[in-house]
Amino acid sequence: MSRTALGVLALSLLFVGSLFVGATPLSPMDVTTPEARALIWDSRLPRAFAVVLTGASLAIAGQIMQLIARNRFVEPMTAGTGQSAMLGLLVVSVCLPAASVGLKMALSAFAALIGSIGFFAITRRLPPEEPLLVPLVGIVYGGVIGSAAVYIGFQLDMLQYIDIWLTGEFSGTMRGRYELLWIAGLAAVLSYLVADQFSILGLGETVSLNLGLNYRQVVLSGLVVISVVTGLTVVTVGAIPFIGLVVPNLVSRLVGDNLRRSLPLTAMAGAGLVLASDIFARLVVHPFEVPVATVIGIIGAAVFLWMLYGRAQHVS
Amino acid sequence: MIEVQNLSHDIHGAPILRDISVTVPKGGVTALVGPNGAGKSTLLSLMARLIPRQQGRITVDELVVGESDDKDLARRLAILPQTVHAASRLTVRDLVGFGRYPYHRGRPTPDDRAMVEDGMRLFDLLPLAERSLDTLSGGQRQRAFVAMTYVQDTDYLLLDEPLNNLDLAASRALMARLRDLADNKDRTVIIVLHDINFATAYADRVLVMKEGRLCADGAPQDVITETLIQSVFETDAPLRTVEGRPVVMV
Amino acid sequence: MYRNRLLLLTLALLACALAYLFTGVKGSLEFALMFRGKKLAALLLIGAAQAVAAVMFQTISGNRILTPAIMGFDALYVLILTAAVVALGAPAYQQLDPGLLMLTNATLMCAAAVMLFGLLLRKGQGDLMRMLLTGVVLAVMLRSITGLLQRVIDPSEYAVVQAASFARFSRAETDLLGVSALLCCGALGLAWRMRHRLDVLALGPVASTSLGEPPLRGQRRALLLISVLVAVSTALVGPVAFFGLLVSALTYLVLPTYRHAILLPGSALISGVILVGGQWALERVFAFTTPLSVVVEFLGGVVFLLLLMKGLKR
Numbered sequence: 006m007s008r009t010a011l012g013v014l015a016l017s018l019l020f021v022g023s024l025f026v027g028a029t030p031l032s033p034m035d036v037t038t039p040e041a042r043a044l045i046w047d048s049r050l051p052r053a054f055a056v057v058l059t060g061a062s063l064a065i066a067g068q069i070m071q072l073i074a075r076n077r078f079v080e081p082m083t084a085g086t087g088q089s090a091m092l093g094l095l096v097v098s099v100c101l102p103a104a105s106v107g108l109k110m111a112l113s114a115f116a117a118l119i120g121s122i123g124f125f126a127i128t129r130r131l132p133p134e135e136p137l138l139v140p141l142v143g144i145v146y147g148g149v150i151g152s153a154a155v156y157i158g159f160q161l162d163m164l165q166y167i168d169i170w171l172t173g174e175f176s177g178t179m180r181g182r183y184e185l186l187w188i189a190g191l192a193a194v195l196s197y198l199v200a201d202q203f204s205i206l207g208l209g210e211t212v213s214l215n216l217g218l219n220y221r222q223v224v225l226s227g228l229v230v231i232s233v234v235t236g237l238t239v240v241t242v243g244a245i246p247f248i249g250l251v252v253p254n255l256v257s258r259l260v261g262d263n264l265r266r267s268l269p270l271t272a273m274a275g276a277g278l279v280l281a282s283d284i285f286a287r288l289v290v291h292p293f294e295v296p297v298a299t300v301i302g303i304i305g306a307a308v309f310l311w312m313l314y315g316r317a318q319h320v321s
Numbered sequence: 322m323i324e325v326q327n328l329s330h331d332i333h334g335a336p337i338l339r340d341i342s343v344t345v346p347k348g349g350v351t352a353l354v355g356p357n358g359a360g361k362s363t364l365l366s367l368m369a370r371l372i373p374r375q376q377g378r379i380t381v382d383e384l385v386v387g388e389s390d391d392k393d394l395a396r397r398l399a400i401l402p403q404t405v406h407a408a409s410r411l412t413v414r415d416l417v418g419f420g421r422y423p424y425h426r427g428r429p430t431p432d433d434r435a436m437v438e439d440g441m442r443l444f445d446l447l448p449l450a451e452r453s454l455d456t457l458s459g460g461q462r463q464r465a466f467v468a469m470t471y472v473q474d475t476d477y478l479l480l481d482e483p484l485n486n487l488d489l490a491a492s493r494a495l496m497a498r499l500r501d502l503a504d505n506k507d508r509t510v511i512i513v514l515h516d517i518n519f520a521t522a523y524a525d526r527v528l529v530m531k532e533g534r535l536c537a538d539g540a541p542q543d544v545i546t547e548t549l550i551q552s553v554f555e556t557d558a559p560l561r562t563v564e565g566r567p568v569v570m571v
Numbered sequence: 572m573y574r575n576r577l578l579l580l581t582l583a584l585l586a587c588a589l590a591y592l593f594t595g596v597k598g599s600l601e602f603a604l605m606f607r608g609k610k611l612a613a614l615l616l617i618g619a620a621q622a623v624a625a626v627m628f629q630t631i632s633g634n635r636i637l638t639p640a641i642m643g644f645d646a647l648y649v650l651i652l653t654a655a656v657v658a659l660g661a662p663a664y665q666q667l668d669p670g671l672l673m674l675t676n677a678t679l680m681c682a683a684a685v686m687l688f689g690l691l692l693r694k695g696q697g698d699l700m701r702m703l704l705t706g707v708v709l710a711v712m713l714r715s716i717t718g719l720l721q722r723v724i725d726p727s728e729y730a731v732v733q734a735a736s737f738a739r740f741s742r743a744e745t746d747l748l749g750v751s752a753l754l755c756c757g758a759l760g761l762a763w764r765m766r767h768r769l770d771v772l773a774l775g776p777v778a779s780t781s782l783g784e785p786p787l788r789g790q791r792r793a794l795l796l797i798s799v800l801v802a803v804s805t806a807l808v809g810p811v812a813f814f815g816l817l818v819s820a821l822t823y824l825v826l827p828t829y830r831h832a833i834l835l836p837g838s839a840l841i842s843g844v845i846l847v848g849g850q851w852a853l854e855r856v857f858a859f860t861t862p863l864s865v866v867v868e869f870l871g872g873v874v875f876l877l878l879l880m881k882g883l884k885r
Contacts, residue, residue, distance in 0.1 A: 127876065141636055142876065144707060148813060149872035156865050172718070246711060295722045302715025306708045313705060371780055395783025402777040411829050419774060423783040427767020473782070 008260075012273040019280040020057065024049045026284050028292040047180045055183040056175055056283050056297075057276040059238055060248060062186075062193040064275025065268060066234040067249020068256075069196060069227045070121075072207035072264075074128055076139040077257075080249030081121070081235040084143030088150040089120020090232070090239040091170045095154050099161060106240075110185055114236030120150060121228045173243030174296035175283055182241070189237040192230045193272060200264035203227060207262060245298045247305025248275050254312060278304070322346050323368060323398075323477060323511070328377030330363055330533075337363045339533040341377070347476065350503045350510045352520035352541075355530035356554050361513045362481050364530070368511070369400035369479050381477060395423035399470045400479040413457070413465045414450045417441055420472030440472035444498070459486035467495065471502070478502065480512040484519065496523040521545055521566050529553055542566055573826055573833045580825075580840035587848040588615075595855045612748060614846045616755045617807050618818075620800040622842035623762050625815030626822065626834050628797055630773045631790045632692060635823065636875075638815035642691075643710030644684060644801040645810035650717045651679050657720050670750040677754060677802040684798035685791055692790050751803045758799040759839075765792065766831040773829060811864055813871030818842040820875060 024045055025031050031049070035041045067080040074084075081087055093116020097109050104112075124146055131138045158167045196203065202223045205213050213220045238245065252275045253267075260267045282300040289295055323345040330338040338360045345351050353361045366372045368379055370386050379386040381398050399420075417440055421433040429437075441447050444464050454462055463486055470478060478499070484492045500523050502508040514520045520527050521541040529537035529544060531553045537544045545567045547560040559570045591611055596603045625638045639645070655676065656664050664672075691705055768789055771779045776786040804811070822838040849863050 138636075140707070144641075145813065145816075145872045145875050149869060149876070152865055152868040152872065156869065159865060289719075290723055293722075295719055299715045299718040299722070302711050303719065306712030306715065309708050310705060310712075313708075369781060371777055391780070391785050392783040395781065398781075400777065400781045402781075415829060416774075419771060419778070419782060422767075422771055427770065469778075470781070 009269065009273075012270060012277070016057075016273050016277050016280070019277055019284070020053055023053045023056070023280055023284050026287045028287075028294070048178075051180045051183050052175050052178040052283075053280070055178045055186050055242065056279050058183075058186040058190040059173075059175075059242055059245065060276040060279030061272035062189040062234040062275075063238060063245060063248040063279075064252035064271045065193040065196055066231045068253035068264070068268070068271050069203055070231050070249065071253055072203050073125065073224055073227050074139055075207060075209060076128075077254055078140040078250065079143050080247070081117075081231050082244050082246045082249060083140070083147055085120045085124045085147040085150050086117045086231060086235045087239055087244045088147045088154065089123075090114065090117035090236040091167065091244070092116060092120075092150055092154040092157075093236070094170065094240055095157055095163065095166070098163070098166070099157070107185070110237055110240050113240050114233045117236040117239075118228055118232035121232055125224070125228070170239055170243050171298075172296045173238070173245035173298040174286070174294075175242055176294055176296075178242065185237055186241055189234045192233045196227075196230045197264075197268050199223070199226065200268050204262065204264045243296075243298065245279070245301055247301055247309065248279060251305045251308050251312070252278060255308070258312075322382060323509075324378075324380045325364075325368070326378045328364070328367065328374075328379065330360070330367060330372075330375050332363075337533055338367075341533075341535050343528060343535055343538065345509065345511060347509050348503060348507065349525040350499060350512065350523055351526045351528060352524035353511065353513045353528050353530060354515075354517055354520050358532075359530040360533045361530055365400070365479050365481050365511065365513055366402075369398060370394065371400065371402070392423055395473070395475075397475055398477040398479065399473040399475040400481070401466055401470045401483055402481050411454050412451050413446050413454070414441065416454060416465050417446065417468045417472055420469040420474075423473065436472055436474065440468045443471065444468040460488065460491045463487060464491075464495070467498075476507075477509045477511065480510070482513050482515060484514065484516065492519065499523070517545060517550075517569050521568065545569075573828055573830075573837075576826060577833065577837055577840065580837065580844065584840050584843045584847065587844055587851060590855075591847050591851040594851070609748060610850075611847065612752065613807055614850060615843050616748075616751055617804045618842035618846040619759060619839035620755050620804040621811065621815045622818045622822070622838035623759060623835055624797045624800040624804070625819040626831070626838045627762060627765075627769065627793045628815075629819055630769050630831070631786075631793045633773070633775055635819065636816070637706065638813075638819065639797050639801050640810065640812045640815050641710070642688065642706030643713050644688075644797065645805045645812075646710045646713035646717065647683055647687070648676070648680050648802050648805040649810065650713050650720075651676055651683065653717050653720045653724075655679075657724050661724075669746055673747055673750050673802075673806050674754075676806070677799055680802045681795050681798040684801075685794050688794055689791055692794075693787065747806055751807055754799055755803045758796045758803075761792075762796050762800075762835060765789075765796075766835060769793070769831040769835075770829060773831075808864070812868060813875065814842075814864075814867050817867065817871030817874055818845065821845075 025033060027049060029044060031041055031044060036045070063081070070079055070081055070084070070086075071077050090113045094109060094113040096116070097104055097112045101108070124143060127142055127146065128139050131142065154167060155164070158164045202218060205216055205218055206220075206223055206227065210220050213223070253271055256267050256271045256274055260270060279297065279301065282304055283297045286295045286297045286300045289300075325341055325343045328338055328341045329336070341360075341364065353365065355361055363372070367374055368381075368386065370391075374387045381394065384394055384397060386394065414437065418429065418433075418437045420440065421429060421436060425433050438447075441450055444467060446461075446465060446468055449457065449461060449465070454465065457465065463483065467480075467483065470480075480499070483495060487495060496519060499510045499512065503510050503525075512524070514524075524541060526539065527537070527541050527544050528535060529549065536553060537549060542562075542565065545560070547557075550560060550569060551557055561568050561570060588611055592604060592607050621640075624644075625640075628639045628642070629635050629637060655672070659667075687709070691709075768784055771782050771784045772786060772789045772793075774782070779786050779789070818838055818841055821841050822834060825841065826833050826837045828834065845867070846863070849867065853863055853866070
């Protein structure tokens with residue numbers, strides 16, 4: 006069986022399984038009762054969709070960010086994009102408290118875009134022979150923007166919101182409150198259409214120009230995808246670390262760096278990882294739950310460390 | 322005398338050195354040559370306790386590497402590693418001064434300072450004494466590190482491919498100086514070299530390594546032959562004898 | 572020349588301390604001095620601990636951008652604290668003597684840090700990128716495990732832990748001052764005794780081996796001291812991510828030398844000036860309510876980025 010088919014199968018199993026995990030007990034036998042249907046329709050199914058959309062689009066955003074930065078160790082949530090989205094959201098909530106959710110999201114994504122452009126403006130000036138500087142600068146840059154947000158939050162007594170945006174979780178997801186995530190999914194799908202151009206970006210500006218690519222335009226469109234995905238995720242579920250980092254790295258080890266081939270797998274693996282983590286988050290202190298960001302912080306970190314050390318032994 | 326007995330070494334399961342036994346007597350210049358991956362640097366690093374020993378035994382005079390006190394070994398044997406990079410804020414004088422650390426442990430005496438000045442004079446570093454390392458050229462920095470190793474005043478000097486960043490003139494000058502240390506100051510020099518012609522020109526003895534084994538050992542004119550070049554380096558470069566010593570035609 | 576700068580820094584710190592103690596006293600001077608004196612002592616301890624820990628860590632890891640905080644030392648401390656609360660239960664935990672608790676936590680912290688970061692330094696030798704990423708990822712992981720534990724315990728226990736998870740310079744835990752001062756001064760004294768060895772360790776593992784200073788032993792000793800210092804600072808105010816970075820960067824700027832005999836006291840002085848001066852300015856001049864930690868984080872990050880960009884242009 007091909008990898009793709011296997012992935013689809015595993016993902017479907019996780020998806021269906023996730024419908025029957027939660028505070029209210031629900032077994033597959035009961036699905037015919039109206040209460041069960043309402044539960045699935047209003048809460049479980051939206052949650053499963055939200056999880057899949059978030060996981061897939063964050064993984065793709067991470068992949069694109071890594072290609073633009075030409076560095077395998079950056080991702081939106083740790084390089085200022087997530088923090089910018091948060092800061093933007095905070096400013097909008099303060100200045101335009103009456104704004105609609107859609108407007109808040111748009112402005113938050115816009116802030117994320119500005120933040121990412123700022124990040125790349127800095128990293129472009131870093132020497133290419135020092136790849137470690139890029140993630141480091143990203144972390145500090147994100148920390149600066151984050152502390153600006155904390156400052157505002159502290160002044161206006163809005164720290165608890167920041168806490169919510171900082172740790173992503175799906176417990177509040179239900180019908181009518183997650184649908185904007187489909188836009189993030191759409192952005193991720195659109196990026197598949199220009200996958201070849203993103204792949205070429207990963208070879209650098211000179212090669213891109215040589216191949217007749219409009220470098221700036223492709224970079225900008227990549228940044229727009231990253232920002233939309235990050236902004237929407239922060240607004241609806243909060244920040245989730247590591248997905249954008251771990252998933253693309255693992256997938257690229259499996260199938261290489263040709264996006265046209267790897268992007269679907271990246272999306273599936275991202276969705277699967279977040280789904281599995283979310284199921285675990287619901288089970289570990291049942292009937293309560295743990296934020297999925299916390300679970301992924303542990304799992305993602307463990308996987309990442311394994312990637313760094315487990316594999317390197319064979320290479321050298 | 323450095324004695325290596327039955328030394329074997331693995332890195333991640335891959336054998337790098339296989340049962341090497343060799344003795345380097347006091348005095349003279351000994352060159353380690355061989356193709357890439359032969360284990361030359363590993364052998365040198367093991368002698369200098371830069372990597373922990375796995376199997377076998379190495380002694381430097383009466384000191385056992387890995388068991389004797391580090392301070393004693395540091396006064397007996399110094400190594401110049403392949404890649405040198407250090408805190409760039411150091412001046413040349415600071416760096417060379419560290420060569421005396423095994424003796425004064427942070428409190429230099431006037432004697433120590435005099436030796437540092439002496440070392441800088443010997444390696445023409447006095448004009449650069451107050452320059453910081455990151456403003457120097459690769460060759461100048463290399464010279465500063467060699468001077469530091471010299472000032473350490475050890476009987477044994479181990480150098481791992483010191484000619485890597487040097488042009489022809491600097492390479493010849495460095496080799497001539499090492500030759501001088503061996504001839505006139507009673508130092509023992511063990512040096513990893515890539516260019517066989519440098520080895521035949523300056524060394525008293527060559528140790529040829531391939532795939533973790535020692536495959537030839539002796540005076541350059543006896544050891545370096547066309548057959549050896551073919552079997553060890555797997556290339557058929559012709560060999561000529563010029564003024565009594567073998568020269569590989571590249 | 573560095574001696575003069577150290578003298579100037581000492582004077583600046585004295586001025587800040589006096590200003591902090593004596594300006595804007597309302598009511599009883601005696602009471603104010605008592606109260607402020609304790610806070611001042613706490614600030615000075617934290618400052619010295621953070622600064623010396625950062626400089627030492629940068630020396631043994633051979634770079635100028637990693638700090639114990641970035642590598643997750645304080646996250647490790649908070650995790651140990653949380654684990655202790657979970658294991659003992661909050662009521663039992665709170666009945667124990669805080670000084671004794673802190674000693675125990677600091678000991679556990681030393682053991683864990685030497686195991687974890689010792690391994691890291693050994694494995695990551697010469698591969699800074701891998702070490703850096705490991706540290707950053709490890710920090711996230713430790714924080715996440717802490718978060719998980721905090722979710723598992725009940726809210727009353729959570730409050731006990733929470734006090735240690737957020738940095739508040741203005742609300743330093745002054746009850747722990749005695750034990751902290753003891754631990755901190757001991758560690759600082761030992762660090763001072765290591766100053767010449769640190770000079771050699773800064774040359775890198777090969778050169779320091781060749782000079783008879785085995786890097787592993789030096790690293791382990793430094794890690795122990797760093798753990799104690801971070802434990803003290805974290806117990807007093809909670810984690811402060813970029814403060815150590817800010818201080819060490821400023822130290823290298825003000826005192827461009829490799830000698831730890833200058834760097835260690837210099838960094839402690841600079842850090843004291845920033846903390847005491849900053850706290851004084853925030854409390855008395857601007858009457859701000861924002862915690863200094865937030866401002867320091869922000870400034871620390873900005874200074875770091877500026878330094879980096881400036882350094883690269885050169």
